[in-house]
Amino acid sequence: MSSDFQPKKLPRQARSRQTFDAIVEACARLLIADGYGALTTNHIAEVAGVSIGSLYEYFGDKDAVVYEVVRRTAHGFSEDAARPLPAFGRVSVRTAITSWIDALFAAMRSREPLLRAIAADVPQTIREPHERESRVRYLELARTAYRMAGDHVRQDRVEEVSFLLVTLVEAALTRLVLDPPDDVSPAVVVDELSCRVLEWVAPRSRARPRPSGSR
Amino acid sequence: MSSDFQPKKLPRQARSRQTFDAIVEACARLLIADGYGALTTNHIAEVAGVSIGSLYEYFGDKDAVVYEVVRRTAHGFSEDAARPLPAFGRVSVRTAITSWIDALFAAMRSREPLLRAIAADVPQTIREPHERESRVRYLELARTAYRMAGDHVRQDRVEEVSFLLVTLVEAALTRLVLDPPDDVSPAVVVDELSCRVLEWVAPRSRARPRPSGSR
DNA sequence: TCATAATCCGAGTAATCGCTCGGTTTTACT
DNA sequence: AGTAAAACCGAGCGATTACTCGGATTATGA
Numbered sequence: 001m002s003s004d005f006q007p008k009k010l011p012r013q014a015r016s017r018q019t020f021d022a023i024v025e026a027c028a029r030l031l032i033a034d035g036y037g038a039l040t041t042n043h044i045a046e047v048a049g050v051s052i053g054s055l056y057e058y059f060g061d062k063d064a065v066v067y068e069v070v071r072r073t074a075h076g077f078s079e080d081a082a083r084p085l086p087a088f089g090r091v092s093v094r095t096a097i098t099s100w101i102d103a104l105f106a107a108m109r110s111r112e113p114l115l116r117a118i119a120a121d122v123p124q125t126i127r128e129p130h131e132r133e134s135r136v137r138y139l140e141l142a143r144t145a146y147r148m149a150g151d152h153v154r155q156d157r158v159e160e161v162s163f164l165l166v167t168l169v170e171a172a173l174t175r176l177v178l179d180p181p182d183d184v185s186p187a188v189v190v191d192e193l194s195c196r197v198l199e200w201v202a203p204r205s206r207a208r209p210r211p212s213g214s215r
Numbered sequence: 216m217s218s219d220f221q222p223k224k225l226p227r228q229a230r231s232r233q234t235f236d237a238i239v240e241a242c243a244r245l246l247i248a249d250g251y252g253a254l255t256t257n258h259i260a261e262v263a264g265v266s267i268g269s270l271y272e273y274f275g276d277k278d279a280v281v282y283e284v285v286r287r288t289a290h291g292f293s294e295d296a297a298r299p300l301p302a303f304g305r306v307s308v309r310t311a312i313t314s315w316i317d318a319l320f321a322a323m324r325s326r327e328p329l330l331r332a333i334a335a336d337v338p339q340t341i342r343e344p345h346e347r348e349s350r351v352r353y354l355e356l357a358r359t360a361y362r363m364a365g366d367h368v369r370q371d372r373v374e375e376v377s378f379l380l381v382t383l384v385e386a387a388l389t390r391l392v393l394d395p396p397d398d399v400s401p402a403v404v405v406d407e408l409s410c411r412v413l414e415w416v417a418p419r420s421r422a423r424p425r426p427s428g429s430r
Numbered sequence: 431t432c433a434t435a436a437t438c439c440g441a442g443t444a445a446t447c448g449c450t451c452g453g454t455t456t457t458a459c460t
Numbered sequence: 461a462g463t464a465a466a467a468c469c470g471a472g473c474g475a476t477t478a479c480t481c482g483g484a485t486t487a488t489g490a
Contacts, residue, residue, distance in 0.1 A: 011436095011437090012436070012437095013436065013437075015436090015437070015438090016436075016437060016438090019437080019438080045440095050438075050439090051438060051439045051440055052439085052440065053437095053438065053439050053440065054437075054438050054439070057436095057437070057438075
């Protein structure tokens with residue numbers, strides 16, 4: 001069940017917890033500075049200020065350290081992005097969606113260097129589990145928004161449109177943070193993104209949506 | 216100017232052209248089978264049926280071989296996807312966009328294993344130049360469609376919407392090919408994708424678009 | 431205090447792998 | 461046929477690096 005990347009042993013005492021954290025943080029720093037390709041366990045240990053032996057006390061192999069870095073990033077990440085969400089139900093769907101997009105964008109921007117390093121070189125086997133997990137959450141959010149829109153939108157392609165919605169938001173924000181085109185302003189794109197997405201799940205007009213998806 | 220990944224020497228005789236191709240093809244096969252992480256130059260040469268010395272006759276280093284694989288993939292790729300485009304002007308914008316999306320999807324599907332291998336592990340420094348190049352072409356297409364739509368759509372955020380459009384199509388098709396969710400049918404998603412994109416650049420209704428992009 | 435477990439250490443090992451280089455074989459050309 | 465250039469060969473060098481292991485050090489708890 002559990003991935004092979006899991007730490008082989010978790011720290012039990014305070015001192016070892018510091019060691020563990022130092023290793024993970026050093027790994028993150030090196031990932032940002034030199035990329036996955038130049039990452040070595042000896043280097044990680046050196047930067048962390050611990051011995052190579054200690055590193056292998058907690059991590060089965062090199063990728064387990066990277067995995068932990070990615071895991072922490074994704075975790076802190078989804079916490080930031082999920083914060084505005086409890087408002088769902090108290091505010092309109094429109095507000096909820098918009099603030100979700102804004103929060104996600106802010107969360108990504110604040111971790112830009114690490115995100116860039118991870119997206120650039122880290123093998124998919126390491127990234128995938130976390131990307132999958134957050135995507136599942138986003139999909140749930142999209143479906144909820146869809147349901148709340150009631151019969152203002154077509155209900156026969158909920159899965160398909162949710163998929164497109166999540167894909168669009170994720171990809172657009174990622175590209176906006178990591179590789180922004182120089183002839184657009186990020187803020188305007190984010191605004192436009194919100195508008196386009198809202199048109200899908202919570203259109204302004206009272207009119208029923210177009211009758212059919214056929215060409 | 217030119218990247219360091221360029222082949223150090225191009226084959227001049229027929230025999231060497233075969234050698235060159237065999238190396239590139241072997242690299243592609245190994246990339247698909249074992250991934251970038253397990254790729255070795257000795258292994259490439261062995262599978263190609265040539266000596267390691269011959270490999271370094273044409274390629275400055277390992278990544279130059281991978282670069283050539285990616286280059287060829289992206290090239291054959293954009294040829295397939297661009298084939299339906301000359302029709303622009305002879306057919307409606309709607310038809311052009313739809314057939315572009317369909318062609319792109321087909322082109323990606325037919326190269327699925329290689330695309331998966333490249334997306335999974337190949338460092339961004341190698342992928343980026345080609346992704347950038349095709350993205351520029353797609354953006355040009357989006358702008359053209361936008362312009363042809365005339366005043367049926369707002370003209371003050373052409374760049375922003377084009378960016379979103381290209382991002383959506385690229386990301387959705389990629390995910391659909393490499394990591395299709397199991398509760399949607401790819402064909403339906405592609406159809407829905409076309410519909411959504413067409414709504415942006417060539418809406419059905421004659422009515423003017425909504426007046427403002429503000430929330 | 432003392433035994434036991436947890437933690438830490440880092441020199442060393444074994445294996446890998448990118449790449450070179452001196453030399454042979456093949457092709458092109460006159 | 462003769463020659464020069466192009467192509468090919470592959471053993472092996474040099475460097476890197478993931479990971480081990482036997483032992484030192486520190487914490488726990490009875």
